[in-house]
Amino acid sequence: MKVYAHRGYSGRYPENTMLAFKEAEKTGCYGIELDVQLTKDGEVVIIHDERVDRTTDGTGWVRDFTLEALKKLNAAAVWNGKYGFEPIPTLEEYCRWVKDTDMVTNIEIKSGVYYYEELEEKTLALVKKYSLEKRIVFSSFLHSSITLLRKLAPEIPCGALVEYDDLGNPGYYCEKFDFQYYHPGVKALTEEMVKSCKEHGIPLNVWTINDMGALEQMYEWGVEGVISNYPGVCKGWIDSKK
Secondary structure (H helix, E strand, O other): OEEEEEOOOOOOOOOOOHHHHHHHHHOOOOEEEEEEEEOOOOOEEEOOOOEOOOOOOOOOEHHHOOHHHHOOOOOOHHHOOOOOOOOOOEHHHHHHHHOOOOOEEEEEEOOOOOOOOOHHHHHHHHHHHOOOHHHEEEEEOOHHHHHHHHHHOOOOOEEEEOOOOOOOOHHHHHHHOOOOEEEOEHHHOOHHHHHHHHHOOOOEEEEOOOOHHHHHHHHHHOOOEEEEOOHHHHHHHHHHHO
């Protein structure tokens, strides 16, 4: 079972920062999950929320900041000085770093609240610039985004992200619409849904696995991967089962 670090090693470090990504790599995890949005001046940046309020010392919508202004915000602000200043990274900064590792990156397209113009195209361009096509999985709650990416880059797999109202027959759904992965929230996932995916040859990457009970259940059901804030714990436990 593969382990993806959710927004990097976000259980111990500021989420979606280069620090969190680099610390995740040290755990030996399979990959990193991150989120992308666009700045006012059209730069692809890594941040989860559509607003900066929760994770930084700023306030407002990501889309209303230029990259220069966004870079002045501290993405480690909520850690009360423990990690000093950590800027919001661009996707290009991340790609430049991750290309020299062995990790796979799950890039979530954050267009569910505000549909960013050309976010899919700009994200794909950066992936191709750094020759990362074979180590990328795209995902989104907005399935039209990954449908577009399937057309733009059919060689790159995509995962259908769903909240806690999972489909009863996700395997059929993903196969029908040419999605290579199913990315469900763990709270509503059932063994029947896992079986549906297996019957249609659709691997699952389940989020967010932050307790041992959930981790053990996913292992027993034989899901392909888990997405966790604590990749080191998950990786250590899975390795111990071998």
